[in-house]
Amino acid sequence: MTEEPRPARPPAPRPAHPPRCSVPSQAPDTTGPRTGPAPSPVPGATAAAHRTRTMYDDPDTTRRDSVNFTRWSARLPGTQRRAAARTDRGAVPAARAREHGESPADSAPEPAPPAPTVDRLPARELLEHAPALTALLHGPDHRLLHVNEAYRTAFGTPPDEATGTPAQGALPELAALGLLPLLDQVHRSGRPRTVKSRKAPDGRSYTFTCAPVSVPPAAPDGPADTAILLFATDVTDHAEAAERLRASERSQRETAVTLQRSLLPQELEQPDDLRIAATYQPGGTEAAVGGDWYDVITLGGGRTALVIGDVMGRGVRAAAVMGQLRTAVRAYARLDLPPHEVLQLLDGLAAEIDATQIATCVYAVHDPNEGRLVYASAGHLPILVRDENGVIHRAEEPTGPPLGTGGWLHASGSVPLTPGSTAVLYTDGLVERRDQDIDQGVSALADALAGASGSPQVICDRLLRALGVTATHDDDVAVLVVEHPARDSSDADLFRNATLELLGGVEATPRARAFATGVLSSWRCPPDLHDMGVLAASELVANSLQHGAPPMRLRLRRTDRRLIVEVTDGDDHLPRRRRAEPADEAGRGIAIVAHVSSAWGCRRIPGGGKAVWCEFALPAKRTPHGS
Known part of the structure; x- marks a missing residue:
């Protein structure tokens, strides 16, 4: 009885991805006939061995599975993720070596010859x-x-x-x-x-x-x-570029300094009773404008306002703020307000311009009738005054915070400025140094002022030298020197004062007219000026009698350049110039005064009351022909 051959088992379908352990740890020996006893069977080992032999016997399977194995092994940690390119005879480098009859090890590049040593160059x-x-x-x-x-x-x-x-x-x-x-x-x-x-x-x-x-x-x-x-x-290109840069910087600096100086007074006003000089020294070498400024403002009636300020920082923004503040000070000064009220207005404006910009300022007013300098300070350095005996006075109190802080009520103080005295207003660049306290700088300035003599401009220059300010100084410096000169006998005749106390009543106007006539005659005023002065005194007294309150005072003052007529009373309502209608019986007094005089104005005075004034320019002295 013969056995019928078993039908061939169809090969099992191969999974898309072989299992992780598809290759046994020990490859079977297929080089010769198997000798010795067969290995003991292990469940599942026969199928695994069959698959292994099939994989190794079939070149296509070997190549295919090896690529698959490489792809799978790339997922294992620590393995190379990119397989080498392969051909029908294996990897590309190895295949090329075999085609030329050499092993891969024989194809290594030859070493480069050694470079020559330096001594052989x-x-x-x-x-x-x-x-x-x-x-x-x-x-x-x-x-x-x-x-x-x-x-x-x-x-x-x-x-x-x-x-x-x-x-x-x-x-x-x-x-x-x-x-x-x-x-x-x-x-x-x-x-x-x-x-x-x-x-x-x-x-x-x-x-x-x-x-x-x-x-x-x-x-x-x-x-x-x-x-x-x-x-x-x-380095010609570099040198030319550097020279162009230096020329550009010089041009920009000149432009900046020109801009800075254009924001400062082009010519200082010289009051009748004072001699004033100022200097401005730009700081640093860069093309940057600063915020220091000064000003002299004639208020009329013989009074003069002195201003100095400093906007912190440098550049166009600081200069712009400075220009706006300086313009505002001049506008507020025309109101003829007390110094603390001017700073009060300026404080609010500074907050509107730029609340982040710090600015300091001193506003002072000199009245020759009082012989004092009335001032208010917003965080600025103190005014220094050297009296006629050489003693230095500091106007330190009262002082308030810088401009723009808001909510602060400024106050006015005063310091004597009699004939023979000299006052100095300055910015921090003159006295502030990195290696010393600013109070030491102010003391050094006081010592320099005590020993400085000469005209106000000479004193300015000497103070700069004494404080070590040079062209390379790193901060802007502004200095304002004000001298109230002592009059000798020849000048004393040109500066005269006369005062009349008026008690009121209908007889006040005739008394004022008679007083003005006698005084102006004794001062040898020209006839036309004499008549205009008497008319102005009569109209101002009549206006005060009608609209003011006692006590009343008439003051006549003559300088070398003008005649001033001033009337004060106890009422603080300021007169206004208005146009009177033909049928009006009053309202023409101020209009007449404004018409005949060269300037007129009014202001409130400390303690209550007001002052109304007008002034007349004296004719220039004629020089004899041929002299």
Whole structure:
């Protein structure tokens, strides 16, 4: 009975991804007949061995599964994720090696030959073809040994007989550039030296470096000698760019200083009773305007306002704020308000302009009738006053916070400014230093003022020198010097005062008219000025009698340039000029005064009341013909 052959088992479908352990840890030996006892069967081992043999026996399966294995192994940690490219004969590098009959190990590149050492390099060739201008000089008199091609192109080829001769004659351009002393220094010290951006006769700029080099002795036992290697780099483009930058900076700085000065008074007003000088020194070397300013404002009636301020910071913004504040001060001064009220208005405006910008200011008013300087300060440094005896007074109190803080009620103070006295208003750049307290700077300024003499402008200059302010000072400086000169006998006749107390009543106007007539006659006023002065005094007194309150006072004052008529009373309602109708019986007094005088005004006075004034310009003194 014969057995029928078993039908072949169809191969099991291969999964899309082989299992992780599809290859046994030990490959079967298929090189020869199997000898010895068969291995003990293990459940599942026969199928696994069959699959393994099939995989290794079939080249296509081997290639396919090995690629799959590579893809799977790329998922294992620590394995390479990119497989090498393969051909029908294996990996590309190995296949190429087998085609040429060599093993992969035999295809390694040959090592590069060693580079030559530095001492084997041709020094002359290196110097000759170097892009920098190079010259080699030998000995204490700097005899010429060699110049390279770049040097010859720049300065020309020295004659053949120049080799071995001193550089002063062989290379005259070195003497023209002032490099011979530099060569001497290098030869003596043995240290390299560099000079930057020297302009050659051809108009180009070079940076020269001289370095000592050791020269082997001529004889074996001779001493070593020293040569100097001079090499230069053409920096013409850099030098021209730097010069253009410096010119631009100079132009910008000049523009900035011009802008700064245009915001300051072009010409200081000179009141009748005062002599005033000011100076402004811009700080730093950069093109940046500052915020320091000063001003002198004639208020009329012989009174003068003095202003100095400082907007912190630099630049266009600080200058813009400064310009607005200065303009506002002049506008508020026209209201003829007390100093603290002017600062009160200025404080609110500063907050509206820029609440983040810090600004300080002093506003002071000089009234020659009182002989005092009434001031208010918003965080500014104190005014210094030297009296006629040389004693220094500080106007330190009262003072308030800087402008723009808001909510502060400023107050006014006063300091004597009698004939023979000098006052100084200044900004912090004059007294502030990084290495000392600002109070020490103010004390130094007081000492300098105590010993300074001369005109106000001379005192300004001396104070700057005494405080060490130079052209390179790093902060803006503004100084205002005010002198109330003492009058000698010749000038005393030109400055006269006369006062009449009026009790009121219908007889006040005739008394005022008679008083003015007598005073102006004694002062030898011209007839037309005499009549106008009497008319103005009569109208102002009549206006005060009708609209004011006692006590009343008439003051006549003459200076070398004007006649001032002033009436004060106890009522603080200020008069206004208005147009009277033909049928009106009153309202023409102020209009008449405004018409006949050169200026008029009114103001409230401390303690209550008001002052109404007008002034007349005196005719200029005529110089005799031919003098």
